[in-house]
Amino acid sequence: MIRISLFLVLFVIGRAQAETQFGGRFDQERLTAVYTEALTFIAPRILEPVPVRRLTIWGLQGLTALDANMRVVANDARVQLFRQDQMVSDIVAPKDNTPTAWAKLAAAITADCMPVSAPIRRVGTQGIIQGFFDQMFGRLDPYSRYVPPVEASEDRARRGGRAGLGITVGQKGALIEVRSVVRDSPAAIAGVRQGDILAAVDGQRTQDQDPVTISALLAGAEGSPVTLSWRGRDGRTRDAQVVRVMVPPETVFAQRFEDVLVLRISSFSNSTASHLALSVQDALSEPHPVDGIVLDLRDNRGGLLRQAVTAADAFLPAGLVATTIGRDPDSMNVWRSTEGELAENVPLVILVDGRTASAAEILAAALADRGRAVVVGSETVGKGMVQTIDPLPDGGELFVTWSQTLAPLGWPIQGLGVLPQVCTSLGQDALNRQLASLSTGFQPMADSIRRSRAARLPVRASEVLEIRAPCPASEGRTADLEAARLLISNPAAYAAALLPPMVDR
Template sequence: MLVAALLLASCASRPEIRDPRVFDRDVAAEFFSAAFEGIYAFHIDPPDIPHLALKGMNAISELDGDFKVQLTEGRLRVTMADSILGEFKAPERNDIPRWSMLTTAAIDLARGSSKAVRNADPETLYRLIVQTAVSELDRFSRYAGAEAARRNRAQRQGYTGIGVTLRQAGQRIVLSAVFENSPASDAGVRTGDVLSEVDGQPIHGLAIVDVSQLIRGSEGETVSIGIIRDKRLKHFSIQRARVIEQTVFYRRHGNVARFLVTAFNVHTASAMRDKISQATRDIGKSIKGLIVDLRGNRGGIFKDAVAISDLLITEGDILTTKGRHPKAVNHFEAQADDVSDGLPVVVLIDKSSASASEIVAAALQDASRAVLIGGRTYGKGSVQTIVSLPNGGELYVTWTKMYTPTGYPISRFGVYPVICTNELTGGAAAVIEALEAETMAPPTHLVLRHDANYLTHTQQEALLRSCATRAIREESGDGNGDLDLKLAQNLLSRPELHTRLLAISKSARIGRSSQTSSSKPPTPSRASSLDLMGANGIFRKIQSLANEDRTWQSRPPS
């Protein structure tokens, strides 16, 4: 007992010298205190700090299976196999400083009794304990150590380098992207070049993260790289500069402008504005419309997603966020003019479109500003705030949930397109034919999506299995493997069909809202002559379930 008391008392003073490679009780206590304080202050739900701390401490058993921490009748007991290492009086539930000290004391006791724990570096212990603790909160809160946090900051805010991204291709490292107006681009480096050396050092066998570190350095310094192009070695001397990762790429497809948005960082919205201006100048008066390609975009800075939505929406809601912290509650509305001057828009989405991507897709769909094509999005539906930690790491804590302009939460079910290309039985031509004949009814999945939280479990599971992402493959007869893109181009070349599809998408929401006063499920629209449901008949199954099972949850008063 005396040893335990001394361990806790020793956490009160700060050491003068700190070596991150050596475990230090004071440093560890400061780290855990910052982590627990961040969780307590920001998480969307009130956290159970004793539960999180206990789960975190027991994660040490991954290093030594004999280690265990138990909380019984207000006493916390630390054991190794059958031996009691220490026993403590449990602090008050929200006494974060003492729970942090207890966590540190448990580590110290384990280190004194286990070689495996003693040999673990501090970062390993931090990661085990904190990641285990935050995994109890939700599936999106997470911990990043110092190195991972540094990379994440570089993606969000920029870094000092030459402006390239690297990709492993077998034994080679290829430049997968060369950012526009970057030092590398200005020097003549091209996408697809194979990197062979950095400052005279061959890179064969090195990991990408290590090669990236060789290329980066202080602003204004010069780095020499060797690349292989057309089987010939070329050398470039490039001056490092501050670089923001390029996230918006413009491609012209005839009279249609396509914008591939790969992520959302501090420059994404301004880059999108510039690219739209470039496209309208490039194509001129013959421009038919815009394609915003969000496929594979896993998100980023959510306020940039709001800003991109605002580029194309002149009025109305964009996003609402709700959380426990006062600053987590926000309502965003369109504030600016439409930079495209009302050009028709198609948004491409898939199962990897997440978070910030879902904000843009939902905002443009709910404003009847864009037609959505592709597959159901990921369904992240939450925003994480960043807590900086003393070791240079970061804690990403879920603090808000996102709600679309029409009021449904993005979480779990995501955003559904009006056309699920994976479930088309007749390809792009069938969609165009149905629109021309005016035989396409509002798709069932859109009607059901808006009330997904009030479906029965069986109906929800059926809905989640619907509208999967289509694999980009060669489509027989037309030579175009990207059906999403082809359909978008066809729609934009026929403005009247794009307008008709916008109306169909909107009518799904109107049909839904007219039935929300009832506790019964919304009745799906009658099937159209176009089979949007696919051979598996998944939506027919949902409709059947809705007709057979009327045990829906009552809607809370608005």
């Protein structure tokens, strides 16, 4: 991400004029602009109100983190900067609490430390900005963060996808094989299928080439054409000219195990909900429809909240999916499903583990609370806080926590996570006993599940630990899918594991 070059460094002593190793001259104007935008955005949106003054002083502790000899002291009247015992800066505190005034103060204090601190000069303007936000957000919550410009640019490209045809390729002897095709991508529309042999790209033969070289040929500017030649499994060679578009990475991977459809969802991107629905429709339209569906959310760290809500909507009748609450009016939403549901009478099981988080937890909680799915696995992460994104003048981005999510039954996902109805993390013997009990209509986890669903904000830390204890978080295991298939094949056990249908609120 970062190209490092070696060059001579000239230090010129003077306020706001010190040159740095990485960023050229210290840019006080850029610092002021970034801090002004950030404080303006953060102050009204964070979950608990914090004065702009305090946010700024927290951020200025980044100077101490960069140079232990620097110390910021603030009272109601003044903000002072010391290097060891020597005062370096003494500025009258703004009488108002406006972001602009405090941003200017923070930039001025920082400029005053430049001539006397070699460590701070070395990190440059970008390092100072990083330190400012690290210290501020470290006092707010675990998820708010600053992303520097280069990384932010790559994140934006990753969220939106990249221009290409929607295929990945690999080596098959001397040939190039199509390993995956993103649904609805240009390649898929042209008829390219997984397992086909890619013969040529724009007339250039692929035989004896490596996959990295061919992947580079397939990528290009958005809207640019490329001609493909490929051989299908029927042995026929086909040619087509296709146009490169921005293709979000595939996040839904379907696999059928006898009469059970397993849909692994790796994350939630712009196309996840639609690809999930299409995969289910494909399975239901086959000559031998599936007996059950498994949504595998293990190791899914989340993604776009709207996509999780839309995915839940596909399986639910009209009703509540999730609620987000915060201080900013725009952060408060009631997410609801609409009439019409896929696979209405088909058993649905969700696999989770100790790495299932965020949007994935929202989907699991919604389908479980509404009595539509049985969750199998272990306790999940418990990340129920939602971040909003703010682009900054330096090209970086702020991710600021501005709301937290409540499941349909009203319990907070943050901290608690999703307690499964069938626990696999206590070992095979315990799992076998639970499945046997469910077959008789008895749910051993009933009391624990009732307690978790009855929790309301604020939840004490001790209570969080007690609620999570019956099914400790762990990595996914083979027993998860085996348990899911057993539930699908045993209607009595599946019915006993389901929560009762929720009365809409």
